[in-house]
Amino acid sequence: MTLRPGKAIPVKLLNVVSEETWSAIRAACAVRDVDPCLLGRLVEARIRLSDASNRRSLFADFDRLLDDADAAALETPGIVDQPRTKGEVAAVQLRSLIVRNWKVFKHAELYCPPHDPQRPFVLIGGKNGSGKTSLLEALLFGLYGQWAPNELFHEANSSQTLRRRAYRKAVESAFHRRARSQGETVMGVTLSFDTSEGPLRIERRWYFGESGSFIEDDEEVILHTGENTDILAVPGGVAPNEFYQDEIARRLLPPALAPFFFFDGEQVTRLGERHLSEQIRLGGESLLGVPVLRNTANDLRDFARHRLRDAGAEKLETEDRRTREIAGLEGLEIKIRERLTALEKELSPLRTRRDALIAELGAIAGGTYADLQELLEQRKRNEGDQTRLRHAITSFAAEELPLVLAGPFLRRALIQRLRQEEASEIKSQFGSQHRDALDAFLHAFSVQAPPLEDDVEAKVVERIRAAWESWSRPGGPEEVRHHYLVGRSRAGVLDRLSQSDSQYEANAPPLIQELTRCVHEHEALTGLIGQHHGRSERRETLTAELNVLSAKLEAKDGERRQLDRELGEIRSALLPLREEDRLRRQRQEAGVPALRRGSLALRIAEGIEETIRTVVPTYLKVLAEKATWSFRALAHKELIEGIEIGPDGEVTLIDRASRPVQDLDASAGERHIFAMALMAAVAELAGCALPIVMDTPLGRLDSEHREFVLRFFSTRGNQIILLSHPNEIDDRYYAQIESRIMISYHLDHETGIDGPGESLLNEGYFSQVTA
Amino acid sequence: MGKADLPVQLVDILRTDFRTSKGADTTNTEIQRALELPYRYHPARLAIGLSLADRTPPPAASDLLGKPIKGETLFGHEEADLAIWTGLLIEHTGRSGITKRQLQDEVAAHWQRGVRLLWKRWQQHRGEAQLFYTHLVGAPAPD
Numbered sequence: 001m002t003l004r005p006g007k008a009i010p011v012k013l014l015n016v017v018s019e020e021t022w023s024a025i026r027a028a029c030a031v032r033d034v035d036p037c038l039l040g041r042l043v044e045a046r047i048r049l050s051d052a053s054n055r056r057s058l059f060a061d062f063d064r065l066l067d068d069a070d071a072a073a074l075e076t077p078g079i080v081d082q083p084r085t086k087g088e089v090a091a092v093q094l095r096s097l098i099v100r101n102w103k104v105f106k107h108a109e110l111y112c113p114p115h116d117p118q119r120p121f122v123l124i125g126g127k128n129g130s131g132k133t134s135l136l137e138a139l140l141f142g143l144y145g146q147w148a149p150n151e152l153f154h155e156a157n158s159s160q161t162l163r164r165r166a167y168r169k170a171v172e173s174a175f176h177r178r179a180r181s182q183g184e185t186v187m188g189v190t191l192s193f194d195t196s197e198g199p200l201r202i203e204r205r206w207y208f209g210e211s212g213s214f215i216e217d218d219e220e221v222i223l224h225t226g227e228n229t230d231i232l233a234v235p236g237g238v239a240p241n242e243f244y245q246d247e248i249a250r251r252l253l254p255p256a257l258a259p260f261f262f263f264d265g266e267q268v269t270r271l272g273e274r275h276l277s278e279q280i281r282l283g284g285e286s287l288l289g290v291p292v293l294r295n296t297a298n299d300l301r302d303f304a305r306h307r308l309r310d311a312g313a314e315k316l317e318t319e320d321r322r323t324r325e326i327a328g329l330e331g332l333e334i335k336i337r338e339r340l341t342a343l344e345k346e347l348s349p350l351r352t353r354r355d356a357l358i359a360e361l362g363a364i365a366g367g368t369y370a371d372l373q374e375l376l377e378q379r380k381r382n383e384g385d386q387t388r389l390r391h392a393i394t395s396f397a398a399e400e401l402p403l404v405l406a407g408p409f410l411r412r413a414l415i416q417r418l419r420q421e422e423a424s425e426i427k428s429q430f431g432s433q434h435r436d437a438l439d440a441f442l443h444a445f446s447v448q449a450p451p452l453e454d455d456v457e458a459k460v461v462e463r464i465r466a467a468w469e470s471w472s473r474p475g476g477p478e479e480v481r482h483h484y485l486v487g488r489s490r491a492g493v494l495d496r497l498s499q500s501d502s503q504y505e506a507n508a509p510p511l512i513q514e515l516t517r518c519v520h521e522h523e524a525l526t527g528l529i530g531q532h533h534g535r536s537e538r539r540e541t542l543t544a545e546l547n548v549l550s551a552k553l554e555a556k557d558g559e560r561r562q563l564d565r566e567l568g569e570i571r572s573a574l575l576p577l578r579e580e581d582r583l584r585r586q587r588q589e590a591g592v593p594a595l596r597r598g599s600l601a602l603r604i605a606e607g608i609e610e611t612i613r614t615v616v617p618t619y620l621k622v623l624a625e626k627a628t629w630s631f632r633a634l635a636h637k638e639l640i641e642g643i644e645i646g647p648d649g650e651v652t653l654i655d656r657a658s659r660p661v662q663d664l665d666a667s668a669g670e671r672h673i674f675a676m677a678l679m680a681a682v683a684e685l686a687g688c689a690l691p692i693v694m695d696t697p698l699g700r701l702d703s704e705h706r707e708f709v710l711r712f713f714s715t716r717g718n719q720i721i722l723l724s725h726p727n728e729i730d731d732r733y734y735a736q737i738e739s740r741i742m743i744s745y746h747l748d749h750e751t752g753i754d755g756p757g758e759s760l761l762n763e764g765y766f767s768q769v770t771a
Numbered sequence: 772m773g774k775a776d777l778p779v780q781l782v783d784i785l786r787t788d789f790r791t792s793k794g795a796d797t798t799n800t801e802i803q804r805a806l807e808l809p810y811r812y813h814p815a816r817l818a819i820g821l822s823l824a825d826r827t828p829p830p831a832a833s834d835l836l837g838k839p840i841k842g843e844t845l846f847g848h849e850e851a852d853l854a855i856w857t858g859l860l861i862e863h864t865g866r867s868g869i870t871k872r873q874l875q876d877e878v879a880a881h882w883q884r885g886v887r888l889l890w891k892r893w894q895q896h897r898g899e900a901q902l903f904y905t906h907l908v909g910a911p912a913p914d
Contacts, residue, residue: 398813402820414862481867484781492851515901
């Protein structure tokens with residue numbers, strides 16, 4: 001099988017399939033074990049057979065392609081695997097626009113010679129109210145009817161009913177008044193284009209009742225194709241208008257993209273303000289061929305449903321669900337494994353640190369809280385002992401120590417003195433108390449025989465009496481030093497003095513020794529407690545860190561365990577699913593071709609859907625780059641560094657500091673330029689040189705911007721249909737582009753006596769300008 | 772001959788005020804605090820005891836402006852306590868017939884000399900009462 005060049009919309013598709021997009025298709029196919037060329041062939045078949053009366057032939061082609069996937073791929077290996085190349089653009093040009101009873105025109109015909117890139121301009125001059133915008137609207141209504149771009153006649157996001165009502169109102173008000181008053185019932189627009197698939201003529205007619213009311217059901221659109229302008233056959237079972245609209249979108253431009261090619265300069269800035277993201281997204285999808293891909297995917301799903309049902313296989317939903325389930329579970333498994341790997345990396349240093357902390361804590365010896373308490377208790381007891389000992393020592397210090405301190409010499413001297421005085425006292429008392437005994441003694445002496453001489457005896461007695469008296473006489477004041485002590489008092493003092501040393505020796509040293517021991521013990525205990533506190537502080541620091549670390553580890557470990565469990569569950573779930581899948585494949589291989597085709601179609605449908613999900617954001621990224629380039633080519637200000645487009649099409653202008661620019665509203669001219677840049681970017685990405693129709697595009701711009709715009713658009717290769725006010729393209733700008741004008745017209749308006757008047761389209765620009 | 776000129780009797784000592792010089796009294800208070808002794812007479816007794824060990828007569832007190840302590844407090848109210856202190860003080864003088872006034876002067880002089888000696892000992896064992904007490908007995912008086 002080969003592609004017919006003229007029919008192959010893959011040309012259009014290929015034109016927008018960038019390397020990145022194609023990579024996405026290949027990637028989506030690779031994971032599903034699908035040949036991307038087969039996918040391309042299926043899309044091509046869908047495009048080629050979309051005008052078939054029913055889908056039987058399409059499905060038959062699907063069967064054939066899917067049955068012989070390898071052979072089909074080999075047959076035309078490059079069908080889709082060709083990235084877009086420059087110079088491959090397919091020029092589409094407007095060749096004629098004929099209106100009948102359309103707005104201010106009773107009848108008007110605009111013809112354009114074949115397009116020449118060197119002379120891209122078709123210039124149509126017209127003063128205000130002469131019908132320039134009516135011509136633009138004729139183009140849009142002629143192409144799209146009720147699907148014409150929103151801004152023309154209704155608010156965005158309105159309901160279908162409101163939209164239809166607005167369309168009806170727009171159509172009725174477009175009907176030429178004089179024609180209506182003259183009883184005419186038809187309004188028509190006929191458009192002729194040269195396209196990559198050959199000539200295309202579009203005829204649209206609106207019918208009105210006698211009262212001028214629009215008969216909606218009678219609206220008619222007919223497509224003629226080929227050199228002989230044959231009517232394009234409508235497949236059976238398809239509404240003609242719907243089929244023709246699809247063909248217009250496919251062969252020319254989807255309505256979503258129309259605002260980027262056909263625009264009213266007066267309203268263009270609205271593009272920069274409203275509906276922009278939706279326009280960009282829809283436009284992007286259309287450009288990428290997403291609708292075609294999506295239709296193919298839908299058809300493939302329908303095909304699969306049919307084939308699987310035919311094969312008596314399990315229900316498609318089951319098949320589909322299982323395929324999705326396996327894909328989903330595999331995706332989850334990958335994610336979980338990635339997370340587990342990341343977790344292990346996070347856990348490893350945490351575990352190392354935890355082990356180090358535990359080791360250090362273990363190395364801090366002895367040191368429980370109980371130990372500390374015991375030490376503190378011991379020290380407290382020690383302090384109690386010290387107090388008791390100090391009191392005891394103090395008591396001794398007061399009672400005994402001074403006597404000890406006085407020293408043995410003094411104590412002995414006193415003792416000796418007191419004993420002397422005691423002896424003296426005793427002798428004195430004895431002498432006086434025992435004088436009778438002396439007398440008795442002397443009497444006994446005198447009677448002893450032999451008797452002594454009388455004088456001798458008298459002298460002896462005298463001498464004995466004198467000795468007695470002398471011996472027993474008490475001492476004088478000089479001798480009695482401690483006179484205040486007598487008898488028992490002296491004895492008590494003597495006792496104390498003789499005992500004081502031994503008393504002290506018996507009691508004081510043990511007390512002092514005990515105190516010394518206590519003091520040393522106290523010092524030791526204080527040292528231990530200090531060490532303990534030091535260790536405690538370190539231990540507390542380590543423990544706190546360990547606690548935090550343990551919590552982290554626990555959390556991460558918890559997550560890991562949870563993930564492990566989930567992984568286990570996923571694997572357990574995948575096991576039977578894969579087994580079922582394997583058996584199913586075996587059954588298919590064993591010769592249930594319909595089943596095999598059905599499931600292959602499903603995989604391809606998924607591949608297409610994934611591609612869509614991938615390519616749209618890629619496209620938007622490229623669009624942003626293009627728009628940035630266009631904007632910078634068009635704008636003379638250098639405020640804007642770039643344009644960014646988000647995944648849903650939302651547009652942000654970025655200044656040089658990469659900040660979003662909020663004050664775009666500051667200049668209407670700048671908004672205008674911005675919208676034009678977007679249009680140019682989309683147009684460029686469209687890959688086919690569609691005509692660009694601009695209605696009074698320069699009105700809001702200063703002279704420098706006008707020159708930029710004219711230069712920019714004139715070099716793009718597109719046919720440029722410029723609807724201009726005479727003050728807009730005046731002699732200066734006319735001179736600038738004169739050599740590049742293919743053909744020019746001007747509108748002459750005749751004011752009606754009883755209405756809005758009528759305009760005529762005449763060849764040649766305004767005489768005062770061209771003169 | 773007045774009573775003050777009569778040899779002292781123990782009973783007189785009980786109610787007699789004893790003082791030392793103001794400087795010695797201040798040192799006495801410092802020693803009391805340092806050794807955490809509850810009463811002023813504690814360091815006073817130690818001082819007098821320490822001074823009595825020196826056989827030379829103590830220099831007379833420079834003044835008698837220190838705070839007084841009653842005899843019964845300074846030496847004890849038991850007759851034996853009073854007697855032993857009086858005995859040692861009088862024996863140290865080597866004289867007989869010591870009057871109350873003379874005894875007061877003797878106490879003032881010993882107190883003053885002893886308190887200085889004590890202070891020197893304390894400086895040697897600053898902060899360590901047990902060492903102070905251990906070394907107090909029998910150790911030569913520091914210069």
